[in-house]
Amino acid sequence: MHEYLAIVKTLTPVLKEGRSLDASWDQASSPLAKEITYGVLRDYYRLSAIVTTLVKKPLTDKNLDVKILILAGIYSVDHIRRPDYTSVNEVVSTATDIAKPWAKGIINGVLRNYLRARDEIVSGLVSDEALTNHPAWLAATIRSAWPQQADDIMLANNAHAPMTLRVNLSRGTRDEYLLALKDAGMAGRAGELSAAAIYLDEPASTEKLPGFKDGLVSVQDEASQLAIYVLAPLANEKILDACAAPGGKTGHILESAPGVALTALDIDPDRLQQIRQNLKRIDLPCDVIAGDLRKWQPGGGKFDRILLDAPCSATGIIRRHPDIKLLRRQSDIAKLVSAQTELLRAAFELLKEGGVLVYSTCSILPAENEGVISQFVAVTSAAQPEPIDFTWGLSTGIGRQLLPTTDRHDGFYYARLVKHSQKAQLESTAKKHSE
Numbered sequence: 001m002h003e004y005l006a007i008v009k010t011l012t013p014v015l016k017e018g019r020s021l022d023a024s025w026d027q028a029s030s031p032l033a034k035e036i037t038y039g040v041l042r043d044y045y046r047l048s049a050i051v052t053t054l055v056k057k058p059l060t061d062k063n064l065d066v067k068i069l070i071l072a073g074i075y076s077v078d079h080i081r082r083p084d085y086t087s088v089n090e091v092v093s094t095a096t097d098i099a100k101p102w103a104k105g106i107i108n109g110v111l112r113n114y115l116r117a118r119d120e121i122v123s124g125l126v127s128d129e130a131l132t133n134h135p136a137w138l139a140a141t142i143r144s145a146w147p148q149q150a151d152d153i154m155l156a157n158n159a160h161a162p163m164t165l166r167v168n169l170s171r172g173t174r175d176e177y178l179l180a181l182k183d184a185g186m187a188g189r190a191g192e193l194s195a196a197a198i199y200l201d202e203p204a205s206t207e208k209l210p211g212f213k214d215g216l217v218s219v220q221d222e223a224s225q226l227a228i229y230v231l232a233p234l235a236n237e238k239i240l241d242a243c244a245a246p247g248g249k250t251g252h253i254l255e256s257a258p259g260v261a262l263t264a265l266d267i268d269p270d271r272l273q274q275i276r277q278n279l280k281r282i283d284l285p286c287d288v289i290a291g292d293l294r295k296w297q298p299g300g301g302k303f304d305r306i307l308l309d310a311p312c313s314a315t316g317i318i319r320r321h322p323d324i325k326l327l328r329r330q331s332d333i334a335k336l337v338s339a340q341t342e343l344l345r346a347a348f349e350l351l352k353e354g355g356v357l358v359y360s361t362c363s364i365l366p367a368e369n370e371g372v373i374s375q376f377v378a379v380t381s382a383a384q385p386e387p388i389d390f391t392w393g394l395s396t397g398i399g400r401q402l403l404p405t406t407d408r409h410d411g412f413y414y415a416r417l418v419k420h421s422q423k424a425q426l427e428s429t430a431k432k433h434s435e
Helices: 003-017 031-042 044-054 061-079 084-097 101-116 118-123 128-132 136-145 150-157 174-183 227-231 248-256 269-282 332-349 370-379 422-434
Strands: 164-167 188-190 197-200 217-219 238-242 261-266 287-290 303-309 351-361 383-385 400-402 412-419
Touching: 003 031, 003 061, 003 084, 031 044, 031 061, 044 061, 044 101, 044 118, 044 128, 061 084, 061 101, 084 101, 101 118, 128 136, 136 150, 164 174, 174 188, 174 197, 217 248, 227 248, 227 303, 227 351, 227 412, 238 248, 238 332, 248 261, 248 269, 248 303, 261 269, 269 287, 303 332, 332 351, 332 370, 370 383, 370 412
Parallel strands: 238 261, 238 303, 261 287, 303 351
Antiparallel strands: 164 197, 164 217, 188 197, 351 412, 383 412, 400 412
16 A cells, blocks of 8 residues: 555544544554654644645645645655655655545645745744644643753653663563673663663564563563552562553563562453463463453452552653644543542552552643642541652652653653551541641
């Protein structure tokens, strides 16, 4: 299939129906088509501003496919290493494939006008959306939350994400795996925050990774790997990985604390299949259960430790999922906060007295992070925040926040709560009254 036709078929559901990129991939997409698709989404607001400048009569919703071809064409001539005329000719010819041969002249004219006046057009872009490649509400929210770091955050969001590995330290050392990569003609460097993390110099298919099929290594961002250090699981403990799919943290728990009795719970039965596949690959046991944490009642009693990786805005992983910038709405945040609070309340009910609950998100928005935790602690006498004794990220009062970084880790938030016993709660209440 023509590359640009695959791009149109993939991006149309994203832009028209609000479907995620992961759910929209055209099976015929080539690596080049995927590169351009990601690039169009990553650069969407800038590209759209360029199209607005060049197209005299705005394209209607009915002609979204024509707009996508123009967006893909501009991205291609800017970023794909081949002659400009090759990209232009291929995009123009695709107008026939989408049954709109009449659009050939429009597409050709727009792309050639762009090539003739590229520097002038780009220098004339002044809107905040075009300059940041973020929707206005999100750029404003990031600046409000992180005024000193906002520019770096948005630059990182617009960058390519590195491919990060997690070495199975129960089966070998990181240094040994770095040597195995070298022997395979691949280069990588050790992460700075997780003892298991390796950043590949160049992305590679998992089939080429030494020992991947045998469970020696997995793909997982370094910020996500830090969950294991905050949770600090011990052998023989009963642990719940709530909202567990796709299972990266599930596998890390099993690799780090042999002998734990781990339950992986998720509401989406289809995504649980990813967990089962990973468990089979790393050859470690775990109970995998489909269920809604807010309604689920385990048969075997409460848990020593619970990891709640709550559904969130995913604003810390935009560089891996650039469609988030287009799909997320400002109104989504309040709905997410409500769901996160419900999940946190349900998870805490399943925790033993003296047990530890770790709340995490891949969001950088304080409302979903410290906002949720501080409100929960304020109304839950048994919930006691516990310091996270690491220097990575930024202290937020309760918990620590990692911000997305170019060529390094994603954005992630962690908080750690301990469940006080009833006696400790009474003593705490009595102390407050005496004061």
